[in-house]
Each structure stands twice: as C-alpha cells, then as structure tokens.
Amino acid sequence: MFLDILLAKLRTNKLKQTPKRKAILKLFLDKRCFLSPEEIFVVIKNGFKKASFPSIYRNLDELYKIGILLKVQKPDRRLYYALCTAEDTGHHHHIVCVKCGKIGEFSECLLLNKKKVGGFKILDHFLQLEGICNECS
Amino acid sequence: MFLDILLAKLRTNKLKQTPKRKAILKLFLDKRCFLSPEEIFVVIKNGFKKASFPSIYRNLDELYKIGILLKVQKPDRRLYYALCTAEDTGHHHHIVCVKCGKIGEFSECLLLNKKKVGGFKILDHFLQLEGICNECS
DNA sequence: TAATAAATAGAAACGAGTTCTATATAAGAA
DNA sequence: TTCTTATATAGAACTCGTTTCTATTTATTA
Numbered sequence: 001m002f003l004d005i006l007l008a009k010l011r012t013n014k015l016k017q018t019p020k021r022k023a024i025l026k027l028f029l030d031k032r033c034f035l036s037p038e039e040i041f042v043v044i045k046n047g048f049k050k051a052s053f054p055s056i057y058r059n060l061d062e063l064y065k066i067g068i069l070l071k072v073q074k075p076d077r078r079l080y081y082a083l084c085t086a087e088d089t090g091h092h093h094h095i096v097c098v099k100c101g102k103i104g105e106f107s108e109c110l111l112l113n114k115k116k117v118g119g120f121k122i123l124d125h126f127l128q129l130e131g132i133c134n135e136c137s
Numbered sequence: 138m139f140l141d142i143l144l145a146k147l148r149t150n151k152l153k154q155t156p157k158r159k160a161i162l163k164l165f166l167d168k169r170c171f172l173s174p175e176e177i178f179v180v181i182k183n184g185f186k187k188a189s190f191p192s193i194y195r196n197l198d199e200l201y202k203i204g205i206l207l208k209v210q211k212p213d214r215r216l217y218y219a220l221c222t223a224e225d226t227g228h229h230h231h232i233v234c235v236k237c238g239k240i241g242e243f244s245e246c247l248l249l250n251k252k253k254v255g256g257f258k259i260l261d262h263f264l265q266l267e268g269i270c271n272e273c274s
Numbered sequence: 275t276a277a278t279a280a281a282t283a284g285a286a287a288c289g290a291g292t293t294c295t296a297t298a299t300a301a302g303a304a
Numbered sequence: 305t306t307c308t309t310a311t312a313t314a315g316a317a318c319t320c321g322t323t324t325c326t327a328t329t330t331a332t333t334a
Contacts, residue, residue: 016280016331037322052283057322059281073210077291078321095257106255110248111264118243120232120268126211127248127264131257153300153311174291189314194291196312214322215290275334282329288322298313304306 002029006068013066023047024059025068034072034080034103070094072103095129099136139166143205150203160184161196162205169242170231171209171217171265209263232266234273241270 006025010017027043028035037056045051060081063069070084072094082103095104115122143162147154164180165172174193182188197218200206206218232241247266252259 014280018281018331020282050283053321054284054323054325055282073212073214075210077210077214095255095259097257104255104257108254110251110254112247112249114247117245117247117266117268118232118241119271120234120241120266121274122232122266122268124267125264127262128209128211129254129257129259130261131254131259134256137258151311155300155312157313187314190290191292191294191315192313277334278332280329280331283327285325287324290321291319293318294316296314298311300311301309303308 009066009068015062015066020044020048020051020055021059021063024056024063028069028081028083032083034074034082036078036080038078040081070105072096093127093129095131097131097133097136099132102133102135104131104133146203146205152199152203157181157185157188157192158196158200161193161200165206165218165220169220170233171207171219171263173215173217175215177218211265230264230266232268234268234270241268 003022003025006029007017007022010021015021023044024040027040037053037060040060041051041053041056044056060069060071060079064071064081067084069081072080072082074080074096080103084105093106093109095106096102097104110127111125140159140162143166144154144159147158152158160181161177164177174190174197177197178188178190178193181193197206197208197216201208201218204221207221209217209219211217230243230246232243234241248262248264
C-alpha cells in the first residue's frame with residue numbers, strides 16, 4: 001500500500017510517525033490534488049481536538065524537503081502542496097494552465113546543459129512555464 | 138525613442154506623466170530585466186527626496202494594467218515586473234551575478250525547443266538565471 | 275518503564291503588499 | 305500666466321499568509 005511507502009520514507013528520514021503526519025499523508029492520498037495549508041488545517045482541526053498552523057506549515061515543509069510533496073505558488077500568492085509523483089525526487093519543473101489553473105509536473109529539464117553563457121558561469125535557474133492543459137485545449 | 142512611446146501610452150490611458158513615473162520607466166528601459174518593487178524603491182529613493190512604497194506598488198500595477206509591464210511571481214514569493222517587449226525585437230534572457238548584481242543579457246534561448254510537455258501545450262516561459270560574472274570569478 | 279530527542283500548541287512576530295487620508299502636483303481651462 | 309480640478313503622493317496604519325519562539329507533550333529507543 002502506498003501509505004506504507006510514505007511512512008517508511010518518514011522513518012528513513014528520521015521523522016516521527018505522529019498521528020497528525022499520518023492524517024496529512026492520508027489526506028493527500030485521498031484527495032490527489034494541490035491543497036493549501038489552510039485546507040489541511042481545517043481537516044486536521046476536525047479530526048483532532050487541537051491543531052495549529054505552525055505544525056501544519058512545518059510538516060508540509062518537511063514532507064516537501066524529503067521529496068514526498070511538491071510545492072507551488074498560485075497567483076493568489078498562497079502555497080499549495082501535492083503528492084510528488086515523479087519517480088526521482090530530483091530536479092523538476094511545473095507548468096500552470098492559464099485557463100483552469102491546473103498544475104503539471106515534469107522531470108525533464110528543458111534547459112540546454114550549458115555551464116556558461118554571456119561570460120557568466122551559471123549557478124542556478126528559475127523556470128516558470130505557462131500553457132494549456134489537455135482538457136482545456 | 139522608446140521612452141516617448143511609453144509616455145504617449147500614459148497619456149492615452151489618462152495617466153499623468155509624473156517625474157517618478159518617468160523615472161520608473163527609464164529604469165526599466167535601462168535595466169531591461171525583471172525588477173522587484175523593492176529594487177525600484179531603492180532607485181527612486183536615491184533620485185528623489187521622498188519616496189513611498191504605496192506609490193511604487195500602485196504605479197507598477199497601473200503600468201501592468203495598461204500593458205507596459207509584465208508581472209510574475211518568483212519562488213521568493215515576491216512580485217517582479219519587466220517591460221513588455223512585445224514590440225521589442227528578439228527573445229532574450231538575463232543572468233544576474235550573485236556577487237556584484239550585474240545583469241547579463243543573451244539572445245540565445247537555453248530552452249529545448251519543445252512545444253508540448255506533460256500533456257500541456259507551452260505558451261510562454263520565464264527564465265531567470267543566477268551565476269558569477271567574469272570579473273567576480 | 276525511563277530517557278531523550280523531536281513534535282506540538284499557542285502566542286507573538288515577520289514582511290510583502292494594501293488601504294486610508296490629508297497634502298501636493300500635473301494638466302487643461304480661463 | 306494663474307486658476308481649477310482631478311489625479312498622484314507620502315506616511316501611517318493595516319492585512320494576512322507564513323514563520324519564529326518557547327514551554328509542554330509525545331513517539332521512539334534503550
């Protein structure tokens with residue numbers, strides 16, 4: 001089962017398997033879409049007696065850092081997280097549909113593998129794509 | 138001259154040609170890259186006795202609304218604006234030196250010439266590079 | 275079961291961006 | 305030029321998503 005794989009990943013990264021972490025992972029497995037910290041907070045608030053935003057934010061960031069979640073920012077200037085389905089947890093980019101806002105993910109880096117350009121040695125890059133998804137076109 | 142065209146666009150849209158608006162436009166014409174409100178504020182602060190963030194933000198938004206500027210959001214969760222180069226000649230990118238802040242420009246697009254990726258049809262992209270310039274390395 | 279390292283809740287802080295309002299100024303009219 | 309009026313401005317105060325701080329609680333292991 002997929003949840004077991006995620007829980008194993010927690011152990012591998014020395015993160016405790018707390019009830020709330022499990023609830024967050026189950027929520028992402030159930031919904032299979034991008035969720036904001038606020039949406040997750042509401043669910044946790046309903047399932048437990050106590051809940052706090054800092055824990056939600058920290059958990060989301062930790063899950064992002066160990067490659068379980070991916071993180072994007074929508075034009076509403078909020079963070080959104082979703083299960084990362086890329087086989088490798090390495091470098092990958094996202095593309096946003098200009099019509100429906102759906103976010104696609106691809107691990108293929110579109111950049112030519114150049115080390116130097118215009119007299120500058122390239123250290124890092126930020127690539128943001130806009131497009132139209134299959135359903136909207 | 139390009140500045141005249143932009144100023145005419147202000148008049149067309151019934152926006153006054155204030156000294157600060159002119160300074161902002163000149164800055165974009167000079168830099169030819171994405172700038173944050175903060176970066177613009179610093180320049181305006183140096184060129185005038187007074188400056189305020191609300192004016193910068195409102196001006197950038199107005200220039201964006203009448204099509205003079207583009208607006209994007211980078212992962213640092215800040216807004217960035219750049220001249221809309223629709224009439225401008227060639228597709229080009231910028232690279233910023235992480236040490237001295239110098240901005241390089243190159244017309245060669247580093248993106249693989251893909252039209253579609255992950256089920257999305259690519260319409261537009263924004264690429265910002267970071268690196269080290271010749272003098273700093 | 276006890277030890278301990280990590281996770282939590284709650285309050286407070288942070289910071290980019292926005293709203294409010296009185297004052298200043300660009301641009302057209304007299 | 306001077307006057308008039310609508311727009312632009314500075315500065316203070318605010319918004320709100322996100323982060324930091326800290327005392328308490330809890331999952332893990334020994």
